[in-house]
Amino acid sequence: MPLIVIGTVTFLLSSLGVFIGNRLGHLFEKKIEIVGGLILIGIGIRILVEHLA
Numbered sequence: 001m002p003l004i005v006i007g008t009v010t011f012l013l014s015s016l017g018v019f020i021g022n023r024l025g026h027l028f029e030k031k032i033e034i035v036g037g038l039i040l041i042g043i044g045i046r047i048l049v050e051h052l053a
Contacts, residue, residue, distance in 0.1 A: 025032070
């Protein structure tokens with residue numbers, strides 16, 4: 001039973017994310033790409049610093 005609930009909730013939230021992304025993606029496309037890139041760079045730097053320390 002928990003497997004069905006987890007799968008259903010995951011599917012619904014993923015579908016909602018795709019729907020919202022398609023609707024709002026055109027409005028904020030370039031800015032969101034830049035923010036996403038900066039977040040990934042930040043994560044990469046954090047991992048690098050943790051491994052070098």
